[in-house]
Amino acid sequence: MPEIILDARFAAQASAPDQLPPPVHVEIAFAGRSNVGKSSLLNRLMNRRNLARTSSTPGCTRGITFFEVALKDGPRLTLVDLPGYGYAQRSKQERIGWGHLIDDYLTGRAGLLAVALLVDARRGVEEDDLGLLELLTKVRPPKAPPKPVLIATKLDKVPRPQRVSVVKGIARPDLPAVGFSTELAETTSDVWRKLRAIAG
Numbered sequence: 717m718p719e720i721i722l723d724a725r726f727a728a729q730a731s732a733p734d735q736l737p738p739p740v741h742v743e744i745a746f747a748g749r750s751n752v753g754k755s756s757l758l759n760r761l762m763n764r765r766n767l768a769r770t771s772s773t774p775g776c777t778r779g780i781t782f783f784e785v786a787l788k789d790g791p792r793l794t795l796v797d798l799p800g801y802g803y804a805q806r807s808k809q810e811r812i813g814w815g816h817l818i819d820d821y822l823t824g825r826a827g828l829l830a831v832a833l834l835v836d837a838r839r840g841v842e843e844d845d846l847g848l849l850e851l852l853t854k855v856r857p858p859k860a861p862p863k864p865v866l867i868a869t870k871l872d873k874v875p876r877p878q879r880v881s882v883v884k885g886i887a888r889p890d891l892p893a894v895g896f897s898t899e900l901a902e903t904t905s906d907v908w909r910k911l912r913a914i915a916g
Contacts, residue, residue, distance in 0.1 A: 720787050720788050720790070720908065721761075721762060721763040721786075721787065722787060722788045723785070723786040724762035724764055724767060724783055724784070724786070725767075725783065726767065726782075726783055727782040727783055727784045727794065728782045729779050729781045730779050730780045730782075730817070731779035731780075731817070733820050733821075735779075736780070736821065736825075737782060739794070739825065739828075740784075740792075740794065741784065741793055741794045741827070742791060742793055742794065742827060742829045742915055743782075743793070743794040743796050743825065743827050743828045743829060744794070744795055744796065744830045744831075744914075745795075745796040745797075745821070745822070745828060745830070745831045745832070745862070746758060746795065746797055746798060746832045746834060747798045747801075747822075747831055747832070747833055747834065747848055748801075748833060748834030748835065748845070748869075749800055749834075749842065749844060749845070750801065751800065752834045752835065752836050752870075753836075753869040753870060753896075753898075754768070754797055754798075754800065754834055755768040755769055755797065756768075756869075756898050757834065757867070757869065757896055757898075757907070758795060758797055760904050761785075761795065761904065762783060762785055762795065767783065768781070769781075779799065779817070780796060780798055780799070780817065780818075781796070782794055782795075782796055782797075783795045783796075783797070790915070791915065791916070794827075796821075796828075798821070799817075801818075801844050801848075819851065822848075822851055822852060822855075822862065823851065823854055823856070824855075824859065828862045829863065829914060830862050830863040830865055830915070831848075831852060831864055831865070832864075832865040832866075832911070833845060833849065833866055833867065834867045834869050834896075835867065835868055835886055836868075836869055836870055837868040837869060837873065837879075837882050837883070837886065837895065838870065838873055838874060840885065840886055841866075841888070849888070852864055864891055865894070865910055865914065866887060866888065866891055866892070866893035867893065867894055867895075867896050867907060868882065868894070868895045869896050869897065870897055871883070871895040871896060871897040872897040872898075872899035873897075879895060883895040894906050894907055894910050
């Protein structure tokens with residue numbers, strides 16, 4: 717479904733709460749452990765090769781990055797790349813700073829409609845992932861909690877006969893999952909359909 721993209725561009729990056737840009741469009745954030753494939757997914761969704769930074773070194777995303785996306789037949793959206801968590805080689809101070817920044821963004825950001833939580837299909841939902849899902853329930857009124865979306869990445873690494881059951885195993889009660897791989901073209905459309913259903 718990349719043909720639905722009219723335009724996509726870098727909008728802003730923030731490494732502290734006071735650097736966050738004002739919310740302009742509905743925002744969908746992408747979160748997950750380092751090296752789970754967030755940048756690869758974002759590039760595929762935006763039909764761009766290198767708009768979101770990819771690296772062979774986990775944890776390369778520094779701060780929160782905002783991309784504005786115009787759809788041919790829908791609203792403008794802001795896709796938000798959150799720093800990966802669970803990568804120990806960053807300094808303790810840096811990890812703490814990122815944690816506060818992400819917590820503030822997820823629990824207080826106006827316009828944040830959904831959070832796509834990326835999970836490696838081979839590893840399943842881990843403790844850090846459960847912690848993020850729990851954080852999303854702590855949003856205080858009047859702000860509505862962002863809707864979680866589970867995405868099982870690197871699906872091509874799972875044997876074909878097991879893919880459906882693996883994705884179902886990653887799903888939570890009342891929270892279905894969708895599979896994705898850069899090697900499986902149809903999965904980009906699957907993810908866009910899920911996001912479009914939420915964004916309206």
